Amino acid sequence: MSKYVKIALAGEGGQGVQSVAAIITEAAYDDGYEALYIPNFGVEQRGGVSVAYVQISDTAIGSPKFKTADIVIALSDRAVRRTTRYVGPQTVFVYDDNIRNIENDLPQNAAKVLPIPALKIAKQELHPRVFNIVIMGAVIAATRVVDLDKAKAAIEKKLGYKFEQYPELREMNFKALERGFELVQDKL
Amino acid sequence: MVTKPIEGEKRAFMTGNEVVAWAALAAGADIMYGYPITPQNEIMHYWIRLAPKYDKNFLQTEDEISAGFTCVGGVMAGKKAFTATAGPGNILMQESMTMAEMMRIPTVLVVCQRGGPSTATVIYSQQEVTLTCFGGNGEGFRIVYSTSGQQDLFDYTIKAFNTAWKYRFPTFVLGDGYQAKMRESVTIYDPEVRGIKMIEPEPFVGKAGMPALDRDPAHYRNTYNLEEELYEVVTAMAKEFEQIAPELVEYQEFETEDCEVLILAHGVVSRAVRGAVEALRAQGIKAGHFRPITLRPFPAEQLKQTVQKAKKVLVVESAVGQLEKIIKQSTYGVTTPMTNYFRPGEGITVEEVVEEVVEEVKKLV
Numbered sequence: 046m047s048k049y050v051k052i053a054l055a056g057e058g059g060q061g062v063q064s065v066a067a068i069i070t071e072a073a074y075d076d077g078y079e080a081l082y083i084p085n086f087g088v089e090q091r092g093g094v095s096v097a098y099v100q101i102s103d104t105a106i107g108s109p110k111f112k113t114a115d116i117v118i119a120l121s122d123r124a125v126r127r128t129t130r131y132v133g134p135q136t137v138f139v140y141d142d143n144i145r146n147i148e149n150d151l152p153q154n155a156a157k158v159l160p161i162p163a164l165k166i167a168k169q170e171l172h173p174r175v176f177n178i179v180i181m182g183a184v185i186a187a188t189r190v191v192d193l194d195k196a197k198a199a200i201e202k203k204l205g206y207k208f209e210q211y212p213e214l215r216e217m218n219f220k221a222l223e224r225g226f227e228l229v230q231d232k233l
Numbered sequence: 234m235v236t237k238p239i240e241g242e243k244r245a246f247m248t249g250n251e252v253v254a255w256a257a258l259a260a261g262a263d264i265m266y267g268y269p270i271t272p273q274n275e276i277m278h279y280w281i282r283l284a285p286k287y288d289k290n291f292l293q294t295e296d297e298i299s300a301g302f303t304c305v306g307g308v309m310a311g312k313k314a315f316t317a318t319a320g321p322g323n324i325l326m327q328e329s330m331t332m333a334e335m336m337r338i339p340t341v342l343v344v345c346q347r348g349g350p351s352t353a354t355v356i357y358s359q360q361e362v363t364l365t366c367f368g369g370n371g372e373g374f375r376i377v378y379s380t381s382g383q384q385d386l387f388d389y390t391i392k393a394f395n396t397a398w399k400y401r402f403p404t405f406v407l408g409d410g411y412q413a414k415m416r417e418s419v420t421i422y423d424p425e426v427r428g429i430k431m432i433e434p435e436p437f438v439g440k441a442g443m444p445a446l447d448r449d450p451a452h453y454r455n456t457y458n459l460e461e462e463l464y465e466v467v468t469a470m471a472k473e474f475e476q477i478a479p480e481l482v483e484y485q486e487f488e489t490e491d492c493e494v495l496i497l498a499h500g501v502v503s504r505a506v507r508g509a510v511e512a513l514r515a516q517g518i519k520a521g522h523f524r525p526i527t528l529r530p531f532p533a534e535q536l537k538q539t540v541q542k543a544k545k546v547l548v549v550e551s552a553v554g555q556l557e558k559i560i561k562q563s564t565y566g567v568t569t570p571m572t573n574y575f576r577p578g579e580g581i582t583v584e585e586v587v588e589e590v591v592e593e594v595k596k597l598v
Binding site for chain 1: 246354355356411414415416417418501502504505507508580581582583584585
């Protein structure tokens with residue numbers, strides 16, 4: 046079966062969407078897929094909407110941008126408004142249920158609109174800093190571009206140097222990944 | 234100390250900026266002169282990280298004017314030097330590049346186009362075509378390769394060094410912010426394993442022997458006192474540029490044999506167009522694609538022939554007609570109707586090219 050998945054991941058600068066996109070594409074590449082990831086953000090160091098476009102395929106990938114994503118994940122109010130343009134009838138739209146006042150801005154034409162309590166879980170069960178890894182788990186559950194073990198290996202590759210110093214971070218990141226995965230896996 | 238940066242061939246997953254740094258190393262560059270500007274910064278970052286391992290050098294200058302001129306100076310001193318920039322930095326480097334043009338100094342400049350005019354965006358555009366091909370006072374005698382992705386960036390950065398040294402015209406690798414920042418797979422290699430022999434640099438000044446007795450004096454001028462003198466120099470340069478153009482021009486054609494709608498695009502947009510041609514063919518629309526790789530000199534003759542075969546031509550670019558201008562000039566006299574799809578500063582997708590062509594085809598019937 047041929048695989049071709051397009052993901053748009055958007056949040057506020059500093060929320061870690063670019064790191065998530067980098068880790069996922071790296072994992073897919075290591076798994077033998079063609080992968081293309083392109084970040085898109087403004088001139089701000091922090092703040093401003095930051096979008097990651099990810100494509101994973103078993104054949105060569107064409108243009109870095111696409112019009113309609115298979116999955117859109119939006120992590121702030123501005124990100125929701127910015128990314129509805131990438132939604133089509135086949136798109137699954139995932140957003141954090143902590144975002145306020147976006148009820149009227151949610152896409153009307155998506156295949157599915159799925160609120161997830163990622164921020165709440167990160168804050169209450171884990172640590173706010175692993176919020177993006179919870180999101181990574183959600184992306185993987187929604188797209189199945191790589192399996193959980195491959196994703197863990199990719200996290201290890203990227204953050205292993207930190208885990209050596211603070212081994213408890215490894216467990217926290219892996220837990221975050223699994224919790225994110227659970228948030229989406231049965232809802233599609 | 235390790236001497237070869239890349240042994241044999243290797244698959245890698247990299248950003249375009251990283252690819253350029255590796256390619257410059259593989260090409261045997263000695264030094265990068267640089268000044269940071271997004272989206273080109275990481276060429277410098279990767280070069281700085283890699284350079285000491287291979288006994289290479291780096292100089293961060295006070296601005297792009299200085300980066301361009303130190304690059305010219307480095308080459309004159311016998312170093313294989315290069316620089317990289319984008320947007321406003323490209324403007325500032327034009328002065329030194331025209332100096333290189335006049336003095337025939339083999340400079341290599343990698344441009345990662347961002348949005349314009351002025352500071353605009355730091356992301357992406359194809360709005361530096363005119364500037365890169367014709368910027369500066371003078372005639373724009375320079376070689377410009379427009380790349381479409383990581384593999385091109387590697388191949389043409391290596392090639393740019395040889396082209397510059399062989400023909401002694403400033404040579405540009407025209408990438409863009411997308412290519413600079415995106416990650417995708419690429420095969421990197423030692424040029425030798427592909428049978429590419431890199432031209433060794435040699436000093437322009439300070440050579441051994443007594444000038445006029447043992448050798449010609451090293452006299453490189455960019456100033457001329459008399460208009461007749463300048464006329465002679467520029468006319469000779471124009472003639473030479475015209476003569477070498479057929480050896481330099483590069484282009485690609487996809488499905489142009491029987492095509493009715495010919496889509497013209499360069500650089501990264503070419504990838505969307507290729508995807509669109511496939512999709513259009515699947516719908517029974519005879520689409521084809523011509524991609525100029527050298528924008529200067531331009532593959533005018535080849536394009537003219539292909540354009541003549543089509544019923545309709547569509548120019549697609551992330552700018553307002555910078556490529557179209559060159560195309561119109563190159564195909565003067567051909568009567569095939571030409572229309573355009575311009576998205577200044579914005580990426581172009583397969584879907585929108587398909588949509589545009591379908592609309593155009595409706596008008597044909």
